[in-house]
Amino acid sequence: MSLSGKTAVITGSNSGIGLGIAHELAKVGANVVINSFSDTDEDHALAKAIADEHGVECRYIQADMSDGDQCRALIEKAGSCDVLINNAGIQHVEPIDKFPAATWDRIIAINMSSAYHTTAAALPVMRAAGWGRVVNIASAHGLTASPFKSAYVTAKHGVVGMTKVVALETAEEPITANAVCPGYVLTPLVEKQIPDTMKEYNMTRDEVVRNVLLERQPSKEFATVEQMGGTVAFLCSDAAAQITGTTISVDGGWTAL
Ligand code: NAD
Numbered sequence: 001m002s003l004s005g006k007t008a009v010i011t012g013s014n015s016g017i018g019l020g021i022a023h024e025l026a027k028v029g030a031n032v033v034i035n036s037f038s039d040t041d042e043d044h045a046l047a048k049a050i051a052d053e054h055g056v057e058c059r060y061i062q063a064d065m066s067d068g069d070q071c072r073a074l075i076e077k078a079g080s081c082d083v084l085i086n087n088a089g090i091q092h093v094e095p096i097d098k099f100p101a102a103t104w105d106r107i108i109a110i111n112m113s114s115a116y117h118t119t120a121a122a123l124p125v126m127r128a129a130g131w132g133r134v135v136n137i138a139s140a141h142g143l144t145a146s147p148f149k150s151a152y153v154t155a156k157h158g159v160v161g162m163t164k165v166v167a168l169e170t171a172e173e174p175i176t177a178n179a180v181c182p183g184y185v186l187t188p189l190v191e192k193q194i195p196d197t198m199k200e201y202n203m204t205r206d207e208v209v210r211n212v213l214l215e216r217q218p219s220k221e222f223a224t225v226e227q228m229g230g231t232v233a234f235l236c237s238d239a240a241a242q243i244t245g246t247t248i249s250v251d252g253g254w255t256a257l
Pocket of ligand 1: 011012013014015016017018035036037063064065066087088089090110111137138139140181182183184185186187188189190
């Protein structure tokens, strides 16, 4: 499989799953645009490292995915966008009656509405190119719920719904839209939750990983960013041309429970 000559734009990709996807798509020949809200030397160095390692073009474009205009500007600045990966996401864990309203709005904006803005901007570009792939990084929390994650679960269910609508609106075109639903992947987003949980439950790191984080992941193993990238690459392949409007769980059996 080759994505040579195609451009992939990946939101929220200076870290974790997004960065892993950038590497896997570059490995199969795609030119890559990586993104976050920051604009540091490290961000641009990440792009250079991907270009050098895989022999593709890679640019870092700063855009804040909490702002609809900046989401649309990201696609415009990318110039071309054959593959759109909506990946940017944040988390906040608190009971719904204590959940800060501003945090709710921010999670809905970054985790859900950004995908609306980027998709709206990218579809005309894909149509002009005659081919396109939209892959939304949802979550096991796009299909199931957990307490204290109201905004995140709402946003991720919303993304799964939006994926189906985009698939139907592009069904007769050479464009597909799908969502990948990861279980727990050991990234900075998850790593941040470990020290507090160790304190809260008076547990060792291993106990937190096995008994709290991976409690609902029957494999008792984290999924990896490489596996996320490989799944996205498959969805971009010809073999996946008739896969549209669906979800692929990469969750060690979580949603089989
Ligand atoms: P991460 O914190 O490592 O990465 C999140 C990325 O989003 C970072 O690059 C960050 O800079 C970017 N980002 C945050 N706010 C942004 C903004 N306003 N504008 C632009 N970029 C922004 O986390 P991750 O675990 O790699 O998460 C990536 C995606 O995968 C998220 O949508 C997350 O919900 C989803 N996910 C993660 C897991 C997991 O276990 N790690 C499980 C299911 C789903």
